Amino acid sequence: xxxxxxxxxxxxxxxxxxxxxSCSQTLNHNxxxxxxxxxxxxxxxxxxxxxxxxNNEADTPDNFQSRRPNTSFCFLDIRSPGLxxxxxxxxxxxxxxxxxxxxxxxxxxxxx
Amino acid sequence: GExxxxxxxxxxxxxxxxxxxxxxxxDSASNYFPWYKQELGKRPQxxxxxxxxxxxxxxxxxxxxxxxxxxxxxxxxxxxxxEDSAVYFCAARAGTYKYIFGTGTRLKVLA
Numbered sequence: 001x002x003x004x005x006x007x008x009x010x011x012x013x014x015x016x017x018x019x020x021x022s023c024s025q026t027l028n029h030n031x032x033x034x035x036x037x038x039x040x041x042x043x044x045x046x047x048x049x050x051x052x053x054x055n056n057e058a059d060t061p062d063n064f065q066s067r068r069p070n071t072s073f074c075f076l077d078i079r080s081p082g083l084x085x086x087x088x089x090x091x092x093x094x095x096x097x098x099x100x101x102x103x104x105x106x107x108x109x110x111x112x
Numbered sequence: 113g114e115x116x117x118x119x120x121x122x123x124x125x126x127x128x129x130x131x132x133x134x135x136x137x138x139d140s141a142s143n144y145f146p147w148y149k150q151e152l153g154k155r156p157q158x159x160x161x162x163x164x165x166x167x168x169x170x171x172x173x174x175x176x177x178x179x180x181x182x183x184x185x186x187x188x189x190x191x192x193x194x195e196d197s198a199v200y201f202c203a204a205r206a207g208t209y210k211y212i213f214g215t216g217t218r219l220k221v222l223a
Contacts, residue, residue: 031209033211040216040218041201041215041216042118042201042215042216043156043201043213044213045210045212048208048209048210050208050209055209055210079129090155090156091181093209094209098163099144099205100146100158100161101146101158101203101211102158103155103156103157104155105154105155106155
């Protein structure tokens with residue numbers, strides 16, 4: 001009954017080698033978010049989609065890109081991962097009406 | 113820009129005592145304030161939330177209060193138990209869909 005599913009749960013990559021993380025949802029929520037969280041720090045919003053409308057945070061590095069091909073799926077592309085990009089990446093969804101933010105289990109990225 | 117401050121960063125209480133975590137937000141247009149509990153290696157889980165038209169909300173041992181004038185909101189946990197040990201994050205919704213998180217409070221309940 002998982003509602004927000006992230007894959008892979010663990011990803012190891014080499015410095016500079018592109019990575020794609022995926023998120024799917026069965027909630028039919030309009031809004032999907034990508035957050036970066038480093039060791040017990042606050043989740044930091046990278047960007048969010050309202051339907052197909054993309055909203056990038058001003059301080060999100062250009063190294064991070066996102067795609068949302070349909071309502072159910074959203075991808076996070078890290079074009080050239082650096083050591084500082086090692087983190088947990090959390091996908092979340094919400095609907096405009098209910099407002100509740102529902103998180104996936106996260107994808108932990110290790111950069112060697 | 114929008115900002116949410118959270119205090120304290122760590123909190124240790126004896127089992128059975130109460131714990132209070134406080135947050136302050138900067139965007140006066142914020143209208144929804146959820147609290148999340150995150151256990152080690154797990155996703156944040158919503159434990160309680162409050163909307164701007166309400167001053168207080170309670171759910172069993174957990175309560176949240178909101179002071180819109182001061183832009184403060186607080187989480188209160190009574191009769192704490194060891195399983196309450198976790199990191200707690202407050203958040204404020206700025207605009208229609210954007211959630212800004214506080215810096216987190218690591219709560220330890222000592223048996």
